[in-house]
Amino acid sequence: MTAMNMIQAINSAHAVMMERDSNVVAMGEDVGYFGGVFRVTEGLQKKFGASRCFDTPISENGIIAAAIGMAAYGLRPVAEIQFADYIYPAFDQLVSEAGRMRYRTAAMWNLPLTVRSPYGGGIFGGQTHSQSPESLFAHVAGIKTVIPSNPYDAKGLLISAIEDNDPVIFFEPKRIYNGPFDGHFDRPVTPWAKHPKAEVPEGHYSVPLGKAAVVREGSELTIVAYGTMVWVTLATVEALGVDAEVIDLRSIVPVDIEAIEQSVRKTGRCVVVHEATRTGGFGAELSALVQERCFYHLEAPVQRATGFDTPYPHSLEWAYFPGPVRIGTAIKKALED
Numbered sequence: 001m002t003a004m005n006m007i008q009a010i011n012s013a014h015a016v017m018m019e020r021d022s023n024v025v026a027m028g029e030d031v032g033y034f035g036g037v038f039r040v041t042e043g044l045q046k047k048f049g050a051s052r053c054f055d056t057p058i059s060e061n062g063i064i065a066a067a068i069g070m071a072a073y074g075l076r077p078v079a080e081i082q083f084a085d086y087i088y089p090a091f092d093q094l095v096s097e098a099g100r101m102r103y104r105t106a107a108m109w110n111l112p113l114t115v116r117s118p119y120g121g122g123i124f125g126g127q128t129h130s131q132s133p134e135s136l137f138a139h140v141a142g143i144k145t146v147i148p149s150n151p152y153d154a155k156g157l158l159i160s161a162i163e164d165n166d167p168v169i170f171f172e173p174k175r176i177y178n179g180p181f182d183g184h185f186d187r188p189v190t191p192w193a194k195h196p197k198a199e200v201p202e203g204h205y206s207v208p209l210g211k212a213a214v215v216r217e218g219s220e221l222t223i224v225a226y227g228t229m230v231w232v233t234l235a236t237v238e239a240l241g242v243d244a245e246v247i248d249l250r251s252i253v254p255v256d257i258e259a260i261e262q263s264v265r266k267t268g269r270c271v272v273v274h275e276a277t278r279t280g281g282f283g284a285e286l287s288a289l290v291q292e293r294c295f296y297h298l299e300a301p302v303q304r305a306t307g308f309d310t311p312y313p314h315s316l317e318w319a320y321f322p323g324p325v326r327i328g329t330a331i332k333k334a335l336e337d
Contacts, residue, residue, distance in 0.1 A: 003193040004200045006177045009151035010040050010116070013158035014078065016204050018048050021076060024162060026053040028063060028080030028116075037082055038118060038177060064090035064115065068097050071111040076162055084119035084171060085131045098167040099142035110165045114158070119147075120228055120275050121321060122175025126314035132276035132307070137169045138253045138285065144168045144209055146251040149176070149230040150197035153250055156207030164209065173227035180231045210254030214263070218245035221269035221334050224260055224286055226252065229273045229322065236324040242331060252282050260286070261293045268299040269334045273327055278306040303330040 004012065017024045026041055032055040035042030045053040056063045060081055067077040081087045087094075094115070101111045121130035137145045146161055146168055148154035154172070161168035175181075179189035192198035216234060220242055225233045226249040237244045245263050249255060264270050270290050272283040287302040305322040313320055 001199040002202055003198045004151045004155075005179060005192040005198065006148070006151045006154045006172065007038060007040050009155040009200050010158055010172065011042060011044070012200065012202065013155040013162070014041060014044055015047065017076075017159060017162045018044065018052060020204065022052075023074060024052075024076045024078065025070070026078050026080070027056055027067065029056055029058055029082050031055060031080050036080060038174065040116075040172075041080065060086050060088075060090040061093060064093040064098070067113050067115070068093060068101075068111060071113040072101070072109055076112045076114075078114045078116060078162060081115060081117040083125070083129050084117040084133055085128050087115075087117055087133065091136070094137070094143065094167070094169075095140050099140045101142075102166060103142060111167050112162075112165045113167045114161045114164075114170055115168070116158075116170045116172060118174040118177075119171040120173045120175055121312060121317055122228065124314060124317055125312075127312040130312040130317070132274070134169075134171055134252060135276060135280055135282045135285075138282050142167065143253065144251065145171070145253045146209060147171045147173065147227045148250060149173070149227055149248050150180070150195070151192055151200050152197050153207050153213070153248075155200055156205055157209065157250060159204065160206040160209050163206065168209070171227070175228045176231060181235075207250070209251050210256055212250055212256035212259040213248045214245060214259070215248045216244065216246040218243040219267055220244055221271060221331065222247065222260070222263040222267045223271045223273060223331070224249060225273040226250065227275070229275055232321070232323060233273050233327060236327045236331070239324060240328055240331060242335070244331065255286075255289075257289050257293065260290060264290055264294040265297045268297055270294075270298070271303045271305060271327070271330045271334050273305045273322060273330075275307050275321060277309050278304065279309050281306055300334050303334045305330040
């Protein structure tokens with residue numbers, strides 16, 4: 001076991017899979033010699049050669065189109081989109097081609113394609129470098145959507161994604177690339193080396209897609225979150241002193257509704273937290289699932305703490321995030337109703 005931050009864990013997942021399977025390739029803007037804008041692919045080209053870790057033109061549509069062709073012919077490409085905000089030009093390829101290939105060919109073809117991308121705010125990236133578009137992909141049949149919250153899960157989930165025979169969107173919360181924090185976005189992160197989730201096996205292991213983790217047990221209410229918001233939620237719960245059960249989804253498609261249902265049936269109350277904008281966010285789907293499955297166990301309406309329905313602001317980034325105040329308000333409302 002080695003202490004790693006999320007960047008190092010994802011890099012390790014790449015290296016492990018490229019060593020095990022010569023069909024695994026890494027591709028994207030600046031991923032080769034430069035090692036990626038966040039250095040996630042650093043050293044891979046030197047170790048595995050320029051034919052297996054290579055730079056692409058600045059064309060997200062072209063990156064994904066080429067990766068789809070590679071996957072159709074037996075390779076396992078891991079394509080990086082430099083920021084999730086830039087994935088939209090490739091949306092047609094992902095929806096119309098990648099997501100439908102198995103269905104359209106009656107399972108004669110499958111696409112073992114992984115698309116990695118840093119997502120969310122926390123680095124003062126403004127409206128073009130801070131978006132959280134996960135709900136768009138959750139809506140598309142045939143695509144899995146994964147969002148880790150810590151180094152151990154990041155490596156294990158990425159290995160599972162690369163080994164999966166269907167397309168996987170792998171969103172990486174860049175705010176916690178280097179460590180978790182106390183819930184206040186304007187404070188420095190705590191190095192991952194000081195957290196047990198930073199203890200990452202150096203070799204191969206996997207974390208199954210579609211299996212949530214209960215990161216804090218409790219009996220008063222259930223809080224469902226993923227990515228960066230797991231840490232904000234935990235900090236808020238500790239500050240308020242409530243006996244909340246916190247669930248880290250780890251993937252939103254497939255979603256572990258059984259874990260959520262089991263928890264809500266126990267607690268009778270539920271809060272959903274995500275960084276993305278409120279309207280049409282994945283929290284709406286989670287709220288509907290809880291209402292459909294747990295209606296007679298609910299003691300109060302499901303509450304949501306989310307980002308605002310605005311473009312991502314630059315100067316007011318900390319106000320946009322659903323931080324301890326907004327999450328605390330949702331918790332109190334769920335407990336008071």
